[in-house]
Structures are given as C-alpha cells and as structure tokens.
Amino acid sequence: MKHGLIKAAVLAASLGVAAPVAAQDSILNVSYDIARELFEALNPAFIAKWKADTGRDLTIDQSHGGSSRQARAILEGLAADVVTFNQETDIDVLAEGGLLPADWRDKLPNGASPYYSLPAFLVRAGNPKNIQDWSDLAREDVAPIFPNPKTSGNARYTYLAAYAYGLEQNGGDHAKAQEFVKAILSSVPVFDTGGRAATQTFAERELGDVLVTFEAETGGIAREYADKGFERVTPSLSLFAAFPAAVVAENAEKKGTTEVATAYLEWLYSPEAQDILAQNFYRVNDAEVSAKYAADFPEVRLVTVDEVFGGWDAIRAEHLADGAILDQVFVNQ
C-alpha cells in the first residue's frame, strides 16, 4: 500500500516533468471575508491569461474569513501561497512570524495595495431615517449594524473612520471623539464576528437602519438585493482602507509557486484586473478605469491612518491593545 502510493507519486511527478502539456499549477489565495464574489470574478481571467502566457493550467483555491482569523490560520500552517487582506497589520503579523519578508510593502506598487476602499453606508429603501453622515449614526433613533471591531478588520476601519470624524468635528479633542464613537457603538444591536455575517443581519434578518461596511460591499449588496431597494450613502469623510496583497514567501518557495503567485498579484494592477475590481465597487489607481466608473464612486474626503493616527503601530498600541481605547469605548460600555 505504502509502496504503491510512493510509486504513484513518483509516476505522477515524472509525468509532470516529462509532459509539459499536462502541466498544472495550483495556488491558494487566502483572503478576507467579503472578497468572495470579487475573486470569483478575477480568478477565471487570470487563469486564462496564465494559460495563454505559459501554456500551463492553473487552479486557484480560495479561503475566505475574517482577515485576522485567516492570518492566524496561516501562522498555524494553512498553506497559503498569496494573501489578499484588508488589514496591513495582518500581513505584518505574518512577517513577524517569519513567513514573508518585513519589507513586503515594497514588493508591489502602491504599498502593495492593488485596490482600496473606504467605510461607507447602506441604508434601507428611501433612507427613512435620513442618514447622511457619521453624526447620524450616533443619533438615538438610529441602529447601525457592523461587525465586532475586535475580530473584524472591516469593523476596525469603521471604528477608526468614526473616530477620525469625531476628532475633526471636535477640533482634535480625543475625549470628545471617544464619546462620539461610544455613542455609535452603544446603539449597535448585534456584533457579528465577520463582515459578511453583519451584511446578513442587515439584509436577511432586516435588523438595524444602516449597515456600515466597505464601499465595495455596499455596492455589491445593493446590486445583489436590488429588489429590497437598499441605497448607498457615502459619508462626507472616510478612512482610506488599503487592501494589501503579498506572496507568502515561505510557503510559495516550498511549493515552487513563487513565480505564478507573484505574477498573480502583479496582474491585479493590470487594466484588465482593475476593470473587474471597479465593477465590484473597489476603487483603483488606474486612471482610465477610474474615469470609466467615476459615477459609481462619489466624491469623498479620504484621510489616512498615518495622517490621523500616526500609523498602524500607534493604532495597535493606543487603540487595539488589551484595555486600550477600543476596549474602553466598546467593551466597558
């Protein structure tokens, strides 16, 4: 039995070398929760391109879940070749674990973020509560829906964007900004663990008045549930959310997939991929594609994590650490 298996493996390996026609590449893309539809659209296009360029067949396996949860799984041995996350910190964690180089941001353009998005709103048909901006979320008669900021990267952006808005409205007064965020958090009726679960709560369970999630998700959901007449609302100010991508060097080297994994991520910057991204309501840097879909992306003033909070390390220490600001306004309410 054992010998049979080894023989079969040797045979398969030698066939693979001898007959390039049967060449088969396979990579695993471990991704964030709400990227399901996006990569279902992107992958076939890249597979076709890879076949045309190299003559090799490619399968791309997908795993979706909360970004931090996915990073933990990779640290524990999930054999991802590439990661496409919505949190830079989650790739930093992989770098700290020795799975990829610390300078991963320099490996691809735009800080290794092929596309970006921002926290935005989705409201019920006709916007009955007239929700226009972050300040409306703090109103007592408004129940916002977003996932648990402790487990969901998506919700962490929501928290930070609301905080940034609170800071600006109060002239940089942190105490007031925290009061503001606390008012929003305390009226959330349910905290799901992931972005998609929150969408379900809003769309299927019909709970809450406004779903706060990435603009890409609000666009996708409005299209998916066209019959329910959800409307997209873009706040006056929001937070630039990078969607970083990286090759998990250690795994890719072990599996011999570095070349295809790198090509896959580089391709995400091509006009073809950027067009698909824009169709899925992600904002892109390609000027032509941006112009083509301009109608889908309302003007918004974007601030960055570096400008407002002094970078992710500071956020981790001041906001996300045990007992830090997020715990104070979220947990100890």
Added chain:
Amino acid sequence: MTAVAAPIRAKRVLPGFTLSLGTTLLYLTVIILIPVLALILKGAEIGPARFWAIVSAPRAVAAFQITLTAAAIATAFNAVYGLLMAWVLVRYDFPGKRLLDALMDIPFALPTAVAGLSLTALFSANGWIGAWLEPQGISVVYTIWGIALAMAFTSVPFVVRTVQPVLEDLDPALDQAARTLGASEVTIFTRVVFPQILPAWLAGCTIAFARSLGEFGAIVFIAGNLPFKTEIAALLAFIRLEEFDYNGAAAIALVLLFFALVLLVVSNRLQAWAARHRGA
C-alpha cells in the same frame, strides 16, 4: 448482582485484557489526553497571576455568568420538558407515539450549526414564530433567551434518554398498590414515582447542563454576541483566538474544561447512585 461479581473471576479466565486495555489507553492518550494536555500546558505557561487576570476580567466574568445563566434556564426548561416527554412516552399510548419518540433524537443527530441557522431564522422578527412573538414584546433572537433556546434544543435528549429507561423499569405494581390505598395521581407521582427516578433525572439534567455550557455551533447564529449581554464563554475563547491571544483563549477554555470535568464526575456519581437505586 452477577454483573459486578463476574469480572473478578473473569480476570483469570477471559483473554484480551492487555489488548483491549492497551488499545483503549493508546487511543484515549493520543486522541483525547495529549491534546487536552497541550491546552493545560499552555494554561500553565501563563502563570497563576496572569491566568487569574484573564479569567477575572469583567468581560470574561460576564461571559461566564451569561453562559451559566442561559445554561441554567435551558436546563430548568429541559428538566420539566424532558421529564414530561419521558413520562408521556413511557406511560401513555397514543397515535404517533413512536414518531414523537424518534423526534427526541433529532437534536442528537442534527448538526448544531444547522439547528442554529434554522432556529435563528424561525425566531427572528421576520420568521415564522418570531413574527408572532415579536408583537407581544418577546424577543428571542439576539437575547439570552435565544442562547437558552439553542442550548435547550441541543441538550433535551440527555434528560429524556436518561429518565426514560428508569421509568420503563419501574414496577407498575407499586403504583397500583398506592392507587388501591386511595392515593391521588399527584401523590403517586410525587411520593412513589418521582423518588425512584430522581437520581436518573438529576444525572440527565447535569449532563444537559454540561452540554449547554460547551455548545457553540447553534449559539453563534442566534446570540447577538454583544460583550456583557449575549457573549458566551466559548465564543469569547474563539474571539481571543482570532485576536492571536492564545493565552486568553487557553485560560477561558481551561475554565470551561474545569466546569465540564466537575459536572462529568457529578453525573457519573449520580448515575452510579441511580444504578444502585435500581439494583437495590
């Protein structure tokens, strides 16, 4: 009581002691004990002070309280409903009895996640039952009642299936004697029947309680997962894990493990008591 006496003699006669015990110990060690030991080692790594800080943090304490409260509600419900089911299934004959009996195993066989998904949809404001409860001001989904409901669903067979065989074994002559002596049905139940099934009933309730403490799949869907309100301990352990906080997850898991082990020992004692009760 040949069953107890026999093994002593059997030790000399029957073969396979080394093989069967060896297999059992090997499997138990590899599949159950070593992984649990890994958890305990992780817990020990933390140190007592840090361990205490984690499990006595307000959020953790609240999660334990919520879990215990909901499990208590679920067990109280099952104590009554499970006993009623066992009684009805043993004492009465009616059409559809076998079907009702079979239905009592559904919670064992139905995947808990499927049960959770379905219960949530049923009891939410736009579900079949929720649409009817919500106008009365009764919210089930995303409240502690929802957690208790999911726990009650997954643990009811433990009560029914522990009480049922004991009830079946009861000597009807005792009832009859009491009845001839003029005792009312209620008196017969409380004075004659109930004392005899008490150990089994308590054992069933204890297991149901233990099962409720550990339930996860069904609850994550129906609970609101709000810290301090509807966040259960198993979910908190899961959340800690997602936050890369292995120590936090291990500490909370260890507390749950401790509860489970205590309850298991209690239940086994009760069942031994029940067996003696029956044997006597």
Added chain:
Amino acid sequence: MQAVATVNPNQSALAPRLLIGVAVAVTLLIVVAPLAYIFARAFAEGWRVYAANLMHPATVHAIWLTSIVALIVVPINIAFGIAAAWAIARFRFWGRGILVTAIEIPFSISPIIAGICYLLLYGRQGLLGPWLQANDLQVMFALPGIVLVTMFVTAPFVAREVLPLMQAQGSEQEQAAVTLGASGWQVFTRVTLPNIRWALLYGAVLCTARAVGEFGGVSVVSGNIRGQTNTLPLHVELLFNDLNATGAFAAASVLTLLALVALVVKAALEARRGA
C-alpha cells in the same frame, strides 16, 4: 419496546390528554418547526434550483469530504468502543472509574475547545509544530486535522452504548466458551458480538450522525478552503455567507436528511433489539 401503558381506566382521561398535548405542542415548536423550516427554505425556489444547488461542484466536494471523514472516523471509533467496553466491563483494574470518566470527556468539552487543543498541539506554532514542519507533514488545515478533531468529538459514542449492555449481560457465556476451549477471537465473534450487535450498530449510527455534523471543532482546524477542506456543515455556513441562503438550506437539507435516515435506522434497530 415494552408496553407499560398503564393508564388507569378509572382515571379521568383529561390529565393524560393534557400532558400529551403539551408534550406534542412543545416538540412541534422547538423540534419539528426547525426541521420543516430547513426544507421550506431549501425548496423555496423550486426543485430545479434545489437540484442545481446540490449538483454544484463545491457542494458535491463537501458531501464527498464529509463522507470520507465519516468513513475513516466511524470504524476506528467502533474498534475503540469495543476495546474500551471489553476492558472496562470484563476486567477489574485500578483506575477503571477514571477511565470511564476520561472516555466521556469529549461529551462535555465544547468542540471549539477541542479544536483549540489540537491547534496548540499540531499547529505550526504548536508543541509538535516544528517537528511536523521539518518533516513536511501537514496535519492542521488538511484532512488529518479534520479527521483527528472529529475522532475526538465522537470518541465516546460507541463505548457509551456498548459498555452498559456488556456490564448488564455479565460474562458467564464468554467464560463458558473459554472453558470449552474457544480462542479469544472465537469468543468475541461467536458470543460477544451477537450479544452486543444492536447496541454496537446503534452507537455507530449516532457516531456517524455526529461525525457528519461536526461544526465547531472542524471550523477551527479546517482553513475553509473552498472545494478542498470544507466539510458539509462548514459549506452550509460558507453558502450562507455567500448570500446564497437557498443553497445553504439545500446543503443543510442534505444533513437533515442524513440525520433523519440515521434516526430511522436507529428506530429499526431498537425494534429489533426489543424483539
């Protein structure tokens, strides 16, 4: 099934009717309604959509993976259950009581905790992680991890059914067989097995149902790779999160059907056992 139906003819029929009524009503509400709901939602868009959902390659793969896991786990647990019951019911030794409790540990441990235990042991950062890495063995986020956690969760089922029966039956027959010169294997196959076969099958059925439906523990160690390490219960969650509620309920209906089949088999076994 023994008929102990001892409804006293003199007694007013009101009390039993009331009790039966309440029992049936509560069961309808919390047990039957969820079942009915699953099928109602699965067929909400008609037979064709239902069939298409089930024929989807990812769903087919999830069904296949779940079957493989059950096919590996159940026979092993049957062997373990028999061995444990034989050792505990037929011999006296120190620590027997502890052994009985140890076997039942998985019953009261949250499967999530079980998953965490395995992660702490076999994960890349776990106790055995470095060694596994060095030998290029993938346990977590692959079939072995799913199988191991499922074994943990379902370990007590067979033993728990067989053990009480073997204790109750005593060992006179087996001893007689040994005295007559039968070998250990003959004693087991000719005497013990026929005596415990229904309990054994019953335990195996429950074990299968649980193995097929395991969610919490597997979700920790599966990695959720679509079409690779997604078992059927995980696939239900995945479809639900894909915004394909009908597909999710269709997959759930397969699990529900399996559960119902298990129960029918179990009822049939009980009838055989009683007869």
